[in-house]
Amino acid sequence: MAFLVDQLVFSPNDIDLQYSPLRQSIQADTYVLGAFNPGLTRLPSGNLLIMIRVAEAINQPIIGETIHAIRWDAERGYHLDTYPLNSVNAADPRKFQLLGNTYKVMALTSLSWLLPVELTADGTQVVRIHYDKIIAPQRTYQEYGVEDARITKIDDTYYMTTCSVSSERHSTTLYTSTDGLTYTLNGIILDHQNKDMVFFEGKINGRFFALTRPLGDLYFATRPESPYYAGPSINLAQSPDSLHWKPLDEPFIRARKGTASTMKLGGGTQPILTDEGWLMLYHGVELSGQVGIYRTFWALLDKDDPTKILYLDDKQPVLEANPALIEPIKDQLYLSDVVFTTGLVDAGDYYIVASGECDLACRITHIPKDFFTLSDKQ
Numbered sequence: 001m002a003f004l005v006d007q008l009v010f011s012p013n014d015i016d017l018q019y020s021p022l023r024q025s026i027q028a029d030t031y032v033l034g035a036f037n038p039g040l041t042r043l044p045s046g047n048l049l050i051m052i053r054v055a056e057a058i059n060q061p062i063i064g065e066t067i068h069a070i071r072w073d074a075e076r077g078y079h080l081d082t083y084p085l086n087s088v089n090a091a092d093p094r095k096f097q098l099l100g101n102t103y104k105v106m107a108l109t110s111l112s113w114l115l116p117v118e119l120t121a122d123g124t125q126v127v128r129i130h131y132d133k134i135i136a137p138q139r140t141y142q143e144y145g146v147e148d149a150r151i152t153k154i155d156d157t158y159y160m161t162t163c164s165v166s167s168e169r170h171s172t173t174l175y176t177s178t179d180g181l182t183y184t185l186n187g188i189i190l191d192h193q194n195k196d197m198v199f200f201e202g203k204i205n206g207r208f209f210a211l212t213r214p215l216g217d218l219y220f221a222t223r224p225e226s227p228y229y230a231g232p233s234i235n236l237a238q239s240p241d242s243l244h245w246k247p248l249d250e251p252f253i254r255a256r257k258g259t260a261s262t263m264k265l266g267g268g269t270q271p272i273l274t275d276e277g278w279l280m281l282y283h284g285v286e287l288s289g290q291v292g293i294y295r296t297f298w299a300l301l302d303k304d305d306p307t308k309i310l311y312l313d314d315k316q317p318v319l320e321a322n323p324a325l326i327e328p329i330k331d332q333l334y335l336s337d338v339v340f341t342t343g344l345v346d347a348g349d350y351y352i353v354a355s356g357e358c359d360l361a362c363r364i365t366h367i368p369k370d371f372f373t374l375s376d377k378q
Helices: 323-332
Strands: 006-010 030-042 048-058 066-073 077-084 095-098 105-108 110-119 126-129 146-154 157-165 170-177 184-190 194-199 208-214 235-239 264-267 278-286 293-301 309-313 339-346 350-357 361-368
Touching: 006 048, 006 323, 030 110, 048 066, 048 146, 048 350, 066 105, 066 110, 110 146, 146 194, 146 339, 157 194, 170 194, 184 194, 194 264, 208 264, 278 339, 293 339, 323 361
Parallel strands: 030 146, 030 339, 030 361
Antiparallel strands: 006 361, 030 048, 030 350, 048 110, 066 077, 095 105, 110 126, 146 157, 157 170, 170 184, 194 208, 208 235, 264 278, 278 293, 293 309, 339 350, 350 361
């Protein structure tokens, strides 16, 4: 479906790498592989903030018979690790697999940090790039970067979840802020490979709720007649204080047979409370090629009991990748068929939706509120 406002608002070309945290110590030429997957919130001023994942990559990861990975070290800062080329599988330009290990072990040819960018109230123009507020690795569990922010404002506090990547663990970390712009790291709140954690924008019966999505290399078969696929699913968890989380016992949203989410799915935007219930946008992935086709779908949850799904559309996507948006920067494209929605803000008659487009740029879409009403869905 076409929307009146649907545009790229930020791309790699908008970043000045002289402000990059990597420039403090790394001795290599780098470039912006992608500026994408922006967390979205409204600042006290009324302007919007997108917290952009900047994936900064080595221009020449392969030199002679060696390949290099970027890593942050608590003592040495940013530097390059060197591996013999014949000891890795380097089919993917973004990462490579170290061969000969008992488990699947990867290293990255890019490292991600977060860049706060202030937008106008409607999200269509950049007001200021806050290079002085960059969020970069500062703990050893972030040695391979900080990725994919999601921002939720509850009462007077902004809660920002991120994915921290390291050889220690692949975890969800929490940052908090009182102004939406300056964030303090609170540490790990979900352990190994629990990605796409998103807080509900408000408490339910005095407790925090969140979407989670545990990952793994092993899943057990569903019964043959089950309507669901085995694999990653969106789960729910609750917390008394935003730091200590208890997963709910029942499964939540799962990849369903006969839909476009045959590969996996995961949380997208923060669920926000509407007159009809909690509105959430999430991503479903269709099995295709190495990465899959990412689309955005939506669901509406009961306002008092979010385990009750009032409506879910996992067949007709809200958003799909739009090649026309990427056309001006298509020479930088390294993925296609990916839209990864990461933020949702109420703007009166419509919602402002922030997404990563093809792991390359930030997309802003205005979606009328009546698109998500249940009156014509029953």
